[in-house]
Amino acid sequence: MQIHITARHIELTPALADHARKKLERIARHFEIVLRAQVILGVEKHRHIAEVVVHAQGHHDFRAREVAGDLYAAIDLAVEKLQLHFSREKDRRVRGRRGDKGRPEPEPLMSTPKDPVITRISRVTPRILSVAEAARALDDTDMDFLLFLGEDDAVRVLYRRKDATYGLLEPNL
Numbered sequence: 465m466q467i468h469i470t471a472r473h474i475e476l477t478p479a480l481a482d483h484a485r486k487k488l489e490r491i492a493r494h495f496e497i498v499l500r501a502q503v504i505l506g507v508e509k510h511r512h513i514a515e516v517v518v519h520a521q522g523h524h525d526f527r528a529r530e531v532a533g534d535l536y537a538a539i540d541l542a543v544e545k546l547q548l549h550f551s552r553e554k555d556r557r558v559r560g561r562r563g564d565k566g567r568p569e570p571e572p573l574m575s576t577p578k579d580p581v582i583t584r585i586s587r588v589t590p591r592i593l594s595v596a597e598a599a600r601a602l603d604d605t606d607m608d609f610l611l612f613l614g615e616d617d618a619v620r621v622l623y624r625r626k627d628a629t630y631g632l633l634e635p636n637l
Contacts, residue, residue, distance in 0.1 A: 465492040465500060472506035483536055487543040491550065497521045505535055514538035516546060523553065590619060598622045599630055
C-alpha cells in the first residue's frame with residue numbers, strides 16, 4: 465500500500481509520519497482491498513486536523529476527518545473511523561446489502577429429528593377455579609385455552625372450540 469503524507473501549516477516530523485504509517489499499515493493488514501492512502505495533516509489556530517482518504521480496489525474512496533487537541537490523537541481517531549467504515553463494508557460484502565440484518569434465527573429449545581420443533585416454553589401457575597369461572601376468565605383473554613385447578617385440586621384445561629363452544633380436558637387418574 466502506498467501512503468502519501470501531506471502537511472499544511474506545520475512541519476512534518478519523522479515521528480509524526482511514522483505514527484501515521486504504522487496506523488494505516490494496520491488497516492491494510494486487515495483489509496486487502498486497500499491500494500493507497502493519502503493523509504493530510506494540518507493546524508488551524510488551536511485545532512489539529514487529520515484527514516485520511518483511502519482508495520480501495522473496486523470501491524469508492526473512504527474518507528475520515530477528525531479534529532483533536534494534538535495530531536497524534538487526530539490520526540488515531542481518523543484511523544478508528546476508517547476501520548469502522550471498512551468493517552461495515554466487509555459485512556455488506558459477506559451478508560449482502562439487503563440480506564440478513566444480523567438477527568440469528570431462533571434455535572429450537574428441544575428437538576430430535578422426528579419430534580416437532582418447540583421454540584417457546586411458557587411457565588404458568590394454575591389458579592383454583594370452577595369451570596364457570598374458568599370460562600369467564602377465558603373470555604377475558606385472547607388465548608384459546610386456560611390451564612386451571614378444579615375444586616378437587618385436579619389439573620384441567622378449558623379450551624375454545626371452532627364452533628364457539630368450550631372443551632374441557634380432565635386427567636383420567
